[in-house]
Structure formats: C-alpha cells, structure tokens
Amino acid sequence: MSSVEEFRAEFRDWLRAALTGEFASLRGRGGPGKEHETFAERLAWERHMAAAGWTCIGWPKEYGGRGATLEQQVALHEEYALAEAPARVGHIGEQLLGPTLIAFGTPAQCERYLPRIVAVEELWCQGYSEPDAGSDLGGVRTRAELDGEEWVITGQKTWTSLAHASDWCFVVARTEPGTTRHRGLSYLLVPLDQPGVEVRPIAQLTGTCEFNEVFFDAARTPAGNVVGAPGEGWKIAMATLGFERGVSTLGQQVGFRRELAAVIDLAKRNGAAEDPLIRDRITRAWIGLEIIRANALRMLDGVAAGAPGPEASICKIFWATWHRELGELAMDVCGADGMLAAGAPYDLDDFQRLFLFSRSDTIYAGSNEIQRNIIAERVLGLPKEAHP
Template sequence: MTELGTGLPLTAADRDFRDEVRDWLADNLTGDFAGQSHRGGPDDDDNWELRREWERRLGAGNWLGLSWPVEYGGRGATLSQEILFAMEYAGAGAPPRAAFHGETLMAPTALHYGTPEQKQRLLPPMARGETVWCQGYSEPGAGSDLAAISTKARLEDDTWVVNGQKIWTTFAHHADWIFAIVRTEPGSTRHAGLSYMLIPLDQPGVRVVPIRTMLGDSGFNEVYFDDARTSSDNVLGPTGEGWKAAMTTLGHERATSVLNYQFSFRREMATVTEIARRRGATADPILRDRLIDSIIGLEIMGYNNLRTLGTALRDGEFGPEASIGKYYWSTWHKKFTELAMDILDTDGWLGTEWGDGPDGDAETLRRAFVRARAESIYAGTSEIQRNIISERVLGLPREPRPSGAGR
C-alpha cells in the first residue's frame, strides 16, 4: 500500500504509527494550541512562549528525535515513519517548531561524531523539549564562503575561550546553546583548523543583538563572543577537523529538514488553489497553467526528497546531492509565492501593517512571499548550490576562482 503524498510503500507498522500520530495530534491540538500553524516560522519568533510549551508537549509525547536510538530518548523510527509524522504534523496545522535547530541539525551531527558520553548528555534533554539550540555558522565576512570563518577559540587548561562574531543566528535570543564553527588552530586557513564547538549562551562573555526584519519580527540575531567559555569536552569530532562535522549538519539542513517545508507547502498549495477557485482565477488560462505547473513541481519535490533520503540511508551520510533538493525547493517556493500574489491581485498588497485585507489568508501568503526571497540565500545561496551540483555531483570543471581565493 502506498500513502498518497509520500510515494512510500507502507507496512502495517507504518499504518499503525500514522494512526497513533493522528490520534495524538487530535487529542493535543486543542485550546491555545489549535489554529496556530501560521504563527511563526523557521526564522520568525512570533508566538514564542506557546511554541516552547508545545515543544515540551511534543517531548512528553515522545515525538522528538523519532529516529534516534531509544537509549537517547528517541523511538528508533524508520524513514517512512519520520516522513509520515512530518506529513501528519503539517496537515493537522500544528504550531511551527521552536527547537528544530537542535533536533534536526545538531543532533544528527552529535549522533555521527559525538562520544557515547556526549550523546547521553546532549540528546535526552532535546528529546524532552527542554533545550533550544541555535546555529553559529555565518559571520560578517563568512557567509557563502563559510571557510573564511575568523571566530577563534584558544584552549586554557580544560576550557575553550572564544572570541568573534556570528550573524543571522536564528533564535539566538531564545536559545540555551549555540553550535558554532570556530578556528582553533592559530595560523590555519580555509577548511583546516576549524572545530565544531558547543557554547552555552547564558554567560557574561556572550552578547546577543536581535536583527529586526521587514516583516517586523526579530528571529535573526548577531552573537558576539568576548572571552566566552565552554568546556574542553564540548567539541564534536576531532579538534581542528570540524569542517566534516559542519558539512554533516549542512547536509541535514538541506535534506531532512525539507520534509517540514514540503508538507507545509502542501498546505499553502491547498490555500492558494481554494482562493483561485473562489475568485475565478482558474478561468484564466495562464494562471491555470502556472497553478498546474506548481502542483506538478510539488510532486517532483517529494520524489527528489525521497531519492536524497534513500541515498543517505544507503551510504550512511548525506552527500553533495542534498544541494539538489535545497536548490529545487527554494526556487519552486519563490515562483509559487509569486503566483499566489498574482492570484490575490491587489489584495496581495493591501491591508494595514500586514492586515488580512479582503481575504483572510492574504497576510499568511504575503509573509510567505517575502520570506521566500530569503529562502534562496540561507542554508547556502542558490549560486553556491548550483556550483556544488555542477562540480561535485555532475563532475563538471570548477568555476574559475579569483587569484588567491583558495578553496
């Protein structure tokens, strides 16, 4: 039996799991938790306290870290079950996740590179929804060129002392910890001498400055380290070899985390299709053709994701193929939200301070349109994704680099 919308063959255990998810969501998406799917997003901290409370509710239900080993708080779930959960979660209109950076990005890296002691210390609190993590990669001088990182750490006895700056750090003003790429070998350059370091944020040596966006939220932040400290055992993988661990995190960011996007896009698609029918936009042959093209593109996205995830299961890690999915979904969503604005016509831009205007769904779609402009930048720009695909997947010649740029 194949589940509509996943393309996956389902076993009896999968169907039982799906029914358990549905029943739990129906029992728990009540009261203040109901109807909150539009409040906040991957870089928007709207409705934060309720989302944190929901995160703890998910932890109590044992829905966090589904595929993790049971001894670390997970369920040992299969890939099919992870996909089913993402689909049911989005379809039920559950609140946006508050702690996904830890569960979907840092935790897989910890499972791959962490010692047994580190896994036991780091993972169970995340599985209970108790800790919030943020990602410290980009710097003012190291965005797409991530190997240009300049934040440094020196070892003093059994403590790392960190100095530098990170930027575009989502939810840092709410987070307990940051997983950061820092330079730990003096004189090192590019990919060498970097370490994957875990740093507590509630300390005198850390200053977090929110960045207000045009949508009015402050999900992004700058983080300044001024002799910030962390224990010597808060490095994942060998010291000075953090680039591999960093790429593991990026692979998951570009691949597995897209499941939540994919099924959220399905909800957006249903909304736009209903608006198009209600307003008679489907009578316009050009708009109708664009809508059909978007529907087909969303199905292709799902199959691309399955292929990437299947390859990772076979090889044990995400390769450069993960860039295909990231480039595809961010490009698709940009075009789709442009279509949504054209269907809304002038209502796409009317309203007071992003008010609803004549259509109750207009604000949500307007915000999706603006956010989609940034989706082709974060987790690696589209230009970077195209380079990775052409050079590392297709084996084409490398793009010429400026003299002295290195690699």
C-alpha cells in the same frame, strides 16, 4: 516496532487528542514570518510532545529516541503538517545537533546534551554564517584559543536563527592560527547565557526577528566541548548540513501544497484564474511540487545510508526556487490588493508573508550559488572553483 501505517495512525490519533483544550488555539501558529507567535505556548506544546515520546523519534533508543524507521519518520512529519500543528521550536537541536553528536560526539557529550534535547529543556542555534562568510563556510574568521581547560571564543556570527530564544550554539571557529579555508576549523558547543555573548535581533522583511547577530567577546566554553578532534570542524559541519536535508523536507511539502491550494482558491474567487498566463503558472507550480516530492524521496536514499550526498543540493535548490516563485505567483494573483497591509502598522496576510519570507529560501541553508557549485563539482565532476 509497528508498521508504517500503524505508526501513522497512532500519531494521527495522538495529535487529534492532544491539539485540544489549552493547545487547540496553536493550530497553524508560528512558522516562517510568524516565528514570534505564541512562542512560550509552542514550547509548552513541544514539551508535551516530549513527555508522550514524540520528539527525536528517529534517534536510537539508547539516546532517548524510538529507533523509528525512515518511513515512520516521514509519516510523522507528514501527519504533523496535515494536522496544522504549531511550528516546532526545538528542531535545530533535534534534527541537526542531536544526530551530529550521535555520530561524532563523545559518550560524555551525548550523556550531557542529548537527554535535554529530547525533553526540549535546552534549545540550540547554529553558529555558521558570518558577515564575510555566508554560504562560503571556509571563510570563517571567528577564532577560538585554548586557555587551560577552556576555549576562548572571539568573533561574530550572523543570520543565526532563534539565537534570541536559545540556550546553546554550536559554533564553527578557527582554532589553528594561520590556517585558511577548510583547514584549522573546530566545532564547539558554546553556552549563550554568559558574559561575552551578545545577541542582537535582525529585523526581516516580514517585520519579525527570527534570526540574529551573535557577538562573542572572549566568551568561554569547556575544552571538552569540541565535537570531534580540534581541526575537524569542516567535516563535522558538513555532516550537520547533511542531516539538515533530512526527512522533515517531506513534511514541509505538505505546507507547500496547502499554500498552493490557497493561491488556487484565491485565483478562483477573484477571477485571476481566468488569465491564461496565471493558469499556466499554477499548472507549472503543481508540476513543480510533484518534482519536489520525487527529488525528496530520491534524496532519502542518502539519508538511509547515513547522510544525504550531493543529490541533496539538487533537492534544495529546486524547492527553494519553486517556493520563491510561488510567493511571486501569490502576489500576482492578489493583484493590487497585495500591496496593501491588512492593518496598521504592518499587519501582513499569509500571501504577503509567503512572498516576503520566501525571498530567503534561496539563501539560507546554503545559497543557490553554493548549491550550483556542489552540483557542478561533486555531481557533474566539473573543475573546482578557484579560491584565493
């Protein structure tokens, strides 16, 4: 395995050569508030990456990865962001489900699903949140009953990112009647292209529909599609959330830095930088970005040990709040112009998308309220919150 700098240079050179021709126009496409952009072309791009061996690089070689070190994975995400390569479409399978199956799946499950994730032949979404169980996963009501050799799933999931474009969903469902909270849950792999599954897009503030409601009405999946033992769903689901706080966070910060630079450039051009309050907020935003990076690097110690610990919640709550505040700063720098769409009927510019989409940062992947509970209980050792 090459050194980190050799690896970084190899990937940088590959990106420079690959983001040409048919893929040249994909730079900067997709991402928050722009998920609908060139989806088919971005899928083709990601399959091109797979053919060159640049997907799932952190996975062990026996599962189709490269066995890349943590430092090399960070380098890949940073270089990808620096090249303004298009937003990924298979990241949920690669970064969430794949590592979960490697850690907890059976050999048959790994053999069936992992190669198709590496090749970007099957796309996945996450079936956690429900109308009455958002960040509080213990409130799940979707149920699954074993009927012979199949699980029969009935219930509703919501805020399901990319469900409309996915082939499969990993679903947390209650499989033991009469249980409450974290007990009696199971982690099921469910195909979406079947009778009994309906996906309804949810319109966002940005006018796009990245996430969806998913209804299961006696949908089915084979009995062998439970990850871990039945009833271990809470443990498996928490491990998946741990993998979600992985190395891609450092690549994400390259995008944050680019957004902050754009806000600063606009402030200089339109005179907003002459306002001492704006200058102070820009300075605080720059300092906050350095803190985000320091938090992320500290969190990676947990990743190296297998999965991030409670310190991941500190990292998440800080960057989510920072990014939301950056969106607010962007609107104040834009001034009155920020209230007008660039064109009819709802053509938003990058600053407006930043402001609107970043409102969700403090909600998805664990809301700020839930993160504070985790920090209070698992880091500070305070008494646990009472549950009915």
